[in-house]
Amino acid sequence: KIKRQKHVKKTLKFYKTHFGIGPPFKILIDGTFCKVALHFQINIFEQMPKYLDCDVHLSTTNCALAECSTFGFRHDLPLYGVYKVISQYSVVECGHKNPLSPSECLLRMAKKNVGYFVATQDQKLSASVRSLHAVPLLYISHKSINLEAPSLPSKHLAQQKEIVKFNLSEQEQKQLNDFKEATIDKDAIKPKRKKIKGPNPLSCKKKKAKPVDVNGINKRHRKRKR
Ligand SMILES: [Zn+2]
Structure with missing residues (x-):
């Protein structure tokens, strides 16, 4: 219904x-x-x-x-x-x-x-x-x-009116139709692209370099020794 x-x-x-x-x-x-x-x-x-x-x-x-x-x-x-x-x-x-x-x-x-x-x-x-x-x-x-x-003659007339509306020549209209058809077909056939999993590399921050003291010993390491 x-x-x-x-x-x-x-x-x-x-x-x-x-x-x-x-x-x-x-x-x-x-x-x-x-x-x-x-x-x-x-x-x-x-x-x-x-x-x-x-x-x-x-x-x-x-x-x-x-x-x-x-x-x-x-x-x-x-x-x-x-x-x-x-x-x-x-x-x-x-x-x-x-x-x-x-x-x-x-x-x-x-x-x-x-x-x-x-x-x-x-x-x-x-x-x-x-x-x-x-x-x-x-x-x-x-x-x-x-x-x-709508019958075919009705559809054709409607299309003719569109041509006048956009001031397209018949050749241009034909090109536009070919374009439309081509794009429709492609979308129908084209398989869905697989998404790459994992975090978005653009949103990831760079890892900070570990702070190193004068002696070359890691600060965190030294703290643990105490
Ligand atoms: Zn009559």
Whole structure:
């Protein structure tokens, strides 16, 4: 559980640092996410802010809601439960007059607006979200909500921003990366140096020369004779 919290903190910090995405988080949820949450009895309203450890704004789009409504507006329809869940969220006006598939709609919204999280179980949508910059992805696995680590395009863009920040040329950035890698590898491989035991020679005082009297006899020696 601690590992989970660390992972979330680290990932959220990444999005905050490089893309300025901070709380309250705007989360776009589709029907597939609601369906799996329902299946595992995950209360998204409760669990989402708990997992991300801050305020969240749960929403969906017209198109996603429309699909769930079509297959769930009546209690004998297959998406009845899903529709009940998703209709609790606020609806983002996506402006698609002819409803798109929810995955296409959410993808366009995430592309157009900075700072949206996407919560889905749709594999195709997940893959598309990963190809975007700075769109955090939420999914359910192991009966709980999970935040995916930043995708490669996000990481690359963050790195590009660093280059601009430090005014490095790409060549210089490459050199810096090589340097970082080299130092990391060395430290990992290098065995620990054995410590030399014994007192520190620098902290040892020189032995005082024994006082010798005129006759060449040790004073202490003479004292004992008495
Ligand atoms: Zn739409």
